[in-house]
Amino acid sequence: MSSHEHHVIDLKYLLGAAAGLIILTILTVGASYVEIPRPFDLLTAMALAFGKATLVAAVFMGLIWDKKINTMALLFSLLFFFLMIGITLLDTLFRDRPFWIYN
Amino acid sequence: MANINATPGESHLAHHFVDSEQQFDSSKLGMWIFLVTEVLFFGGLFVAYIVYRSWNPELFYMSAKELSTIMGAINTVVLIGSSLTIALAVRAAQLNQQANISRYLIATILLACVFLVIKYFEYTSKFAVGILPGELYTYTGIDHPGAPIFFSIYYMMTGLHGIHVIIGIGLMVYLLVKTRQGSYNAAYFTPVEITALYWHLVDLIWIFLFPLLYLIE
Amino acid sequence: MSAATKDFKIREFPVEENPKEHYLNAASGLKSWLFTVDHKRIGLMYLASIIFFFFVGGLLALALRLELWEPARTFMDADTYNRVFTLHGAVMVFLFIIPSIPAALGNFFLPMMLGAKDVAFPKLNLLSFWIYSFGALFTLYSIAHGGVDTGWTFYTPYSTSTGTAVISMTLGVFIMGFSSILTGINFIVTVHKMRAPGQTWGKLPLFIWSLYATAIIQVLATPVLAITLLLLIMERTLGVGIFDPALGGDPVLYQHFFWFYSHPAVYIMIVPAFGIISEIISTFSKKTIFGYWLIALSSLAIAFTGFLVWGHHMFVSGQSELSTIIFSFLTFFVGIPTGIKILNWVATMYKGSIDMKTPMLYAMMFLFLFSIGGFTGIMLGALSVNVHLHDTYYVVAHFHYVMMGGTVFAFLAGIHYWWPKMTGKMYNELWAKIASVVLFIGFNVTFLPQFVMGSQGMPRRYYSYIEQFQTLHQTSTVGSWVLGLGFIIVGIYLTISLFSKANKASSNPWGARALEWMSSSPPPHHNFNHTPVVLHNPYDFHKPISEFRLGIDGSDNHHEHTEVAQTQPAEKS
């Protein structure tokens, strides 16, 4: 039950992930100078950010090789974050149309 | 369960654990659950951000122009680099390369300091023109009554993130001292591993802060 | 680790009745308590703190009820009254009920029921207690500095404009939040990683399931409270304006933030109580629990659904109609798993062998009172009725039926159930039953009139009221004195039981099957003398008790870890 059971992440994955992150960062900055109509500009930026986040979580944090429960913990936190924002927006986005649902 | 008798790393085994694998897994799961709380902690600020952005898209567009994309981008790269170096530190620990653990930890600490220095210049340049949080805000360059709120959110988010960076530096300095004392090796490197997880999360949050705050078109 | 049981030699170990050495005398002196990492001692320290704050909150409640004897001033002025009800709410919610069952009874029994020697992170557990105490100091500080008059909900913009000690109070709550988070992390990891060999998820006691569900809520919801209070503090110090309409902010957004935590927090308060009731009803009916999986999973279902319904506190707040309707719809779905639990408990009693001992009596009272709390919750979830009842005494009565009739009665049930295990002493059964009846009567006399008042339109948080309500208010006040008397009786006979010599408790006075009863009363320092092995469901009352006292041969805790023995001399035996 000692060290040899812990997965040692191969160097090429770590360096590859770092390179991927840099490329995605350049793409993110680049995309911000391109005229993309709303709301796709935000969606593009967020898609790129999620791509980067996945790289960090999967490779740097080792989730690919780790116990599934840890991945589940992270996904759970995201689920609840999206629930929080989603349900809050149900209020804040629909306030000026108070009666639309009845008509 | 299979071996109740001592294994090489056993000196770090607390009395209530059966073996070091159970101890390592527990620490790691504990850290992940802590990261869950961190996600929701920052989540609250992201909710405030999203709600106000949905109410005042123009304000966010105008205000983001005041922030320096270059500095933000450099800081993103710096943090990505520090994530890589701390991952390498964990790897060095797993491979029992004592000198490399120290080297990578120092690199990570330095990168974290670079991040803070850049942040310092960013903040002071904002302070200089009167862009301060809340009621201290005096800048007149943005023609929108809600401008103080954008910068309040900006300072709350980056400030809280900055505090996490400072805590991270503290943790890594502690790791460095312990590493010099030879505390970590292939059999026992739990503190390095969980600190690395924490540091990656700091990086993760910045990955979202950067486009949301600096890159609004 | 659980699959490996067959590799070991398993044998039955006798339980040492009335051991000379146990966790209580393993070390002595104040330091041995304040710096202990033993989950049992930490549990007891929590218990003592919680009882203290329950006493403080209770006195405040009695003062409030007394003030309401007359329609106008009875003995305090409006500002004092507002501070007193705020403190009553804040103390009861943050200092008493949230840590009550998980941090006190949970800390003590979670590792024992799992057959573990301690929680996964004992030092963190101690830290959590210290953080709690530190946060409590802030609360006491703000009381000393004029108190707070915002109500425990700290609604903006009142909380950002009032001149009272809001910052120190919210800072205290903020700090205590970390205590709650750390306890939650500790429990989740302990349940995942520290179960005894053979103890699969299907063999977990239901109290563990409920604590597990609670811990998930604590971990997911509490950070949002932390950030909310931080924003509130920033609002007061820097005027960041996110919640302040004068600066372009939105006070309703504060309510979303606050209830995102505080509604799930209601389940932090009540779900552990469900676990206690499951244990007690099964034990005193001497019968397998009915619908084990449904009860276990309904705890998780309640925990999850609890995150989707916070807006039912905001039906008249000015939130959008769309979210009002969705929140109302989702709210009703908390009722289903809750209803299932109640009916499953009743079904467990069917054809049982029912022994109406004090804990069981409390459990029966819980079923009755909590059902009323639940039904009135359905009432409040119905949109058009809610508009009438919102922020009236109906709501006050409703949540007291849930929090006090539910959680506090379950807490009392739990204390009586585990008292012999924690202290090694039996209490006086007759007096315990008398007290429970007094409490039951006092509780109903106090809060039933409040349903009527609320229906008639009496708003909550009112210092003075129109004369029409006086009879009902006075009835309620008389009830509060009966309640107070009940608690005094409980305090007296429990204290007496601690100091009398004759009433030693046996290791398993109720004939229960869960692991904590397979240890001596009080338990030894490491909970079990041998690593326990679990073969059966904890509610398998049809199997002989000897099959529940199995351990791994040769896993004697006294000799296994020498470094522990060195630091703690009492262990050397």
Next chain:
Amino acid sequence: MLETINRLILPQVSSTFAADVDGLFTFINVASAIILLGITVAIIYFSVKYKRKSEDDVTPVIRYNTTLELTWTIIPLILILIVFAWGFRGHIDMRTPPSNAYEVYVTANSFFWQFTYPNGVQTTDELYVPAGRPVKLIMQSRDVIHSFFVPDFRVKQDVLPGRYTTAWFQTLGTGEHVIFCTEYCGSGHSDMDGMVYAIEPEEFDAWLREQKELSEQELPLAVLGQNLYQQQGCAGCHSLDGNVVIGPSFQGLYMDERQGADGSSRVADEDYLRESINNPGEFITSGFNNIMPGYSYLSEDQVSAIIEFIKEQQ
């Protein structure tokens, strides 16, 4: 019999949607009472019937019963869906004012209600409405959150600063109905009540005209000040007889030497009074809290009238 019980525990039915709310209230109560009775009887029956005979009692192993568990999942599910739909339908009525509703603007202040009618007439804590006609309230708060509640109408709505919220009702006849504030708002929260007077529409029109004429009359300054003292809610906190309600009494206030909370002292001359009306936070007399809202929206003449009125209170 249900009707009798309802009359005991619910206020009178005085608006068009009150009866529907009461109907749902009764439905939930009856359904709950039946289930609660069932649970209680089962508990008591089981406790007696299956009382422990000996320590060696053997109990059957009943782990689950799918039919039973489905039953008590599905029946409550149906019940709650009924309750939801009923409450939802009632809520639609409450939130949909008819387009021909008579509109009154409501301003909530700590701790009084101001009502402004379409012709400019203002009243404080007294809302006059034409009986039997739909009335829509357009509400805003000047300071913290308040909540407008008339139990007899089953109407409640929070009143927010910086944003309008609305509520509406239609009375069933003439009558007097109490208004409460149900969102905690500070020291005077429980005194923040008022009355709705539902009067015959013709009577209402006459009242409105009469009020308009009164407000246009040339009044002596001090009398105008006295009217403002009532209308602007000063009376809620400042007594005229020396008693301290929430703020200092006006009796003997003029030219009195005031000790500030910060240790300074000032004489309550005209300038002091003017500043205290427009911007009360500037100087807080020791022993009082900074809770008064500013009245800078009053005209100079109105402020002078109030000062003149205060001068008379010796």
